Amino acid sequence: MSDQDIKPVEPTEEPVAKFDRRSLLTVAGAAAVAGWATVRFPKPGVPLHRSAAAARSSVAIVKASSYNVELAQRMLEGVRLCELEVKGKKVLLKPNLVEWDPSTNINTDVAVVSAALEVFRQLGAADVKIGEGPGHRRDTYDLAQQARYRKEVEKFDGLFVDLNRDDVSPVKNFANEAEFYFPNTALGADLIVSLAKMKTHHWAGATLSMKNFFGVVPGSVYGWPKNTLHKIGIDRSIVELSRVFRRTFAIVDGIVGMEGNGPIQGTSKQAGVLVMGRDLRAVDATCCRIMGIDPARLEYLATSNGLGNFYEADIQQRGEAIASVRTNFKLIDKFTDIRLA
Amino acid sequence: MESVYLRSRREFLVRNQNSDGGWGYFPGKQSWLEPTAYGILALQGDPAAEAVTRRALQLVLSWQNSDGSFRPAGAVASPSWTTALGVTLASISGQAGPATRGVDYLLQIHGTEADDWLSKVISKLLPQVALDRDPSLLAWPWRPNATSWIEPTAHAILALKLAAHSSPRPSLAQRVDLGQRMILSLRCKDGGWNYGSRSALAVELPSYPETTAVALLGLTGRSASELKSPLEYARKLAGAAQAPLASAWLRVSLALHGAPMPPPDPNQAVESNDILLAAVEALGAEGGNAHLLAPPNGDRKS
Numbered sequence: 001m002s003d004q005d006i007k008p009v010e011p012t013e014e015p016v017a018k019f020d021r022r023s024l025l026t027v028a029g030a031a032a033v034a035g036w037a038t039v040r041f042p043k044p045g046v047p048l049h050r051s052a053a054a055a056r057s058s059v060a061i062v063k064a065s066s067y068n069v070e071l072a073q074r075m076l077e078g079v080r081l082c083e084l085e086v087k088g089k090k091v092l093l094k095p096n097l098v099e100w101d102p103s104t105n106i107n108t109d110v111a112v113v114s115a116a117l118e119v120f121r122q123l124g125a126a127d128v129k130i131g132e133g134p135g136h137r138r139d140t141y142d143l144a145q146q147a148r149y150r151k152e153v154e155k156f157d158g159l160f161v162d163l164n165r166d167d168v169s170p171v172k173n174f175a176n177e178a179e180f181y182f183p184n185t186a187l188g189a190d191l192i193v194s195l196a197k198m199k200t201h202h203w204a205g206a207t208l209s210m211k212n213f214f215g216v217v218p219g220s221v222y223g224w225p226k227n228t229l230h231k232i233g234i235d236r237s238i239v240e241l242s243r244v245f246r247r248t249f250a251i252v253d254g255i256v257g258m259e260g261n262g263p264i265q266g267t268s269k270q271a272g273v274l275v276m277g278r279d280l281r282a283v284d285a286t287c288c289r290i291m292g293i294d295p296a297r298l299e300y301l302a303t304s305n306g307l308g309n310f311y312e313a314d315i316q317q318r319g320e321a322i323a324s325v326r327t328n329f330k331l332i333d334k335f336t337d338i339r340l341a
Numbered sequence: 342m343e344s345v346y347l348r349s350r351r352e353f354l355v356r357n358q359n360s361d362g363g364w365g366y367f368p369g370k371q372s373w374l375e376p377t378a379y380g381i382l383a384l385q386g387d388p389a390a391e392a393v394t395r396r397a398l399q400l401v402l403s404w405q406n407s408d409g410s411f412r413p414a415g416a417v418a419s420p421s422w423t424t425a426l427g428v429t430l431a432s433i434s435g436q437a438g439p440a441t442r443g444v445d446y447l448l449q450i451h452g453t454e455a456d457d458w459l460s461k462v463i464s465k466l467l468p469q470v471a472l473d474r475d476p477s478l479l480a481w482p483w484r485p486n487a488t489s490w491i492e493p494t495a496h497a498i499l500a501l502k503l504a505a506h507s508s509p510r511p512s513l514a515q516r517v518d519l520g521q522r523m524i525l526s527l528r529c530k531d532g533g534w535n536y537g538s539r540s541a542l543a544v545e546l547p548s549y550p551e552t553t554a555v556a557l558l559g560l561t562g563r564s565a566s567e568l569k570s571p572l573e574y575a576r577k578l579a580g581a582a583q584a585p586l587a588s589a590w591l592r593v594s595l596a597l598h599g600a601p602m603p604p605p606d607p608n609q610a611v612e613s614n615d616i617l618l619a620a621v622e623a624l625g626a627e628g629g630n631a632h633l634l635a636p637p638n639g640d641r642k643s
Binding site: 101136137138139141142145162165166167168169170179181202220221222223224225227228230231261264265332 | 366367371373416419421422484486488490492493536542549551552586587615617
């Protein structure tokens with residue numbers, strides 16, 4: 001695979017996010033030295049104008065009260081509502097497989113992974129693989145074992161690519177890096193399906209389909225954790241990854257998500273939904289609204305101009321209405337100001 | 342006589358060497374320095390694999406950059422933590438020039454937390470404030486301009502100790518000591534190590550068995566009192582069912598600490614297509630080469 005150059009995203013009329021009074025950097029004084037690590041960066045305010053560019057994006061919300069319902073059928077309904085073309089494509093399913101803790105729900109549930117495998121095969125994909133590159137654990141296969149992927153996804157080992165240890169190729173001009181390396185399996189896919197988990201996140205506010213792309217950054221180059229992304233900035237990295245990977249679809253597992261101190265140490269939160277769409281920014285904005293989070297207050301969403309729609313008016317909601325499934329996810333103190341009114 | 346366990350893993354490695362002389366993480370994939378380094382170590386001294394290891398070593402040495410660092414793969418030009426593995430291999434194979442250049446590079450590198458002025462001021466003026474990281478404990482990142490973490494630090498310590506044996510320098514001993522103290526300072530409450538963070542937002546984080554084993558690789562030579570509790574924890578892990586990679590690393594690590602685990606089933610043939618796993622398993626097998634990772638005349642400070 002040869003070097004790939006990322007095309008810059010065309011600017012839209014959407015302005016840079018403004019900052020409100022509350023978002024001014026809180027500089028702790030000497031008395032607060034012990035808590036200096038909690039000093040926050042400003043949160044963006046609501047952008048001034050809607051994008052003039054795009055057509056409306058379809059986002060499907062499908063109810064599923066548990067992982068024991070006929071998930072594949074419901075997922076298929078959602079995918080069809082989004083008019084996704086799959087036939088003949090090489091599809092990579094990218095779950096969120098992070099850590100294992102039986103007391104909570106960190107990872108995309110194996111039932112969602114199995115259902116997606118069935119759906120994309122049924123829709124005529126030429127090939128369906130599963131790939132993930134966890135950010136903390138070296139032993140991806142052990143993690144997949146603990147999360148029951150190896151047990152419950154038929155022939156899992158033959159379908160799975162450890163994206164941390166895949167062959168890689170450079171992509172030019174990613175953030176500040178002249179060259180940034182990505183797994184060939186991800187670069188070569190016709191369609192990457194972000195099988196994300198609906199979770200709060202103690203740095204980004206929420207982790208959904210766009211943040212899930214951290215898992216395509218190879219640990220063999222960037223390490224465990226992928227600290228380079230934190231140095232670039234979490235929000236900026238999310239946006240940059242979305243610029244690189246444009247042939248995508250999102251299925252967010254919100255059947256049981258995570259609230260509070262996510263993405264690892266939070267508590268389980270049932271939202272009872274799968275949220276799907278071709279426009280990942282629109283999907284994430286919709287998930288935020290379901291979680292009771294103002295998407296305009298999440299920096300990565302407010303600053304990912306040109307990468308999809310964001311405003312409710314620009315999103316064609318299919319399936320369930322947001323209001324019928326909204327359930328506020330608990331937020332840690334530092335994020336109470338992102339609560340949707 | 343070599344067990345089926347060791348022989349099958351060595352044969353698997355020989356069979357799956359790439360045409361450039363290296364090994365990928367999986368058969369037929371791009372060569373990377375990490376599986377290549379452990380492949381060489383696993384096969385070292387095997388007369389049937391002499392030509393194989395020679396070609397592999399040539400490839401690794403060709404990946405040394407002009408600044409002394411080693412690239413992680415032929416396909417990736419930038420320097421990385423694998424410099425430590427390059428130095429280890431160069432030291433073990435008597436390649437003094439590449440080893441010295443690699444050591445010079447490692448001595449220049451440290452995690453960015455050491456340059457954080459706020460942490461430095463706090464640790465100096467308010468020593469009672471518990472910082473997540475002590476900026477004075479210089480350690481190693483996965484790649485330059487990033488924070489230091491457990492695994493690259495353990496590998497760098499191992500490399501410097503092996504290099505110090507043939508070419509002692511006070512600066513090596515000092516960095517080894519600082520790196521080891523960094524590892525000790527980031528031990529999780531449960532007794533082991535994860536990637537290098539004890540807690541997040543005041544909530545304790547768990548350790549991982551495979552990272553605990555690698556952390557211990559970097560701690561050989563510390564005092565018995567410092568190692569007592571970590572080794573007890575590692576033995577406890579070793580006594581329970583673990584994933585293959587964790588078991589393999591624990592076996593190598595505990596052997597280096599003189600507390601070997603019972604040998605694996607000698608008749609267990611290679612079961613996975615994971616080349617790094619096969620190499621580490623072979624390294625830690627009875628009759629394997631784990632001893633190569635210890636300085637030849639014991640673990641003295643240089």
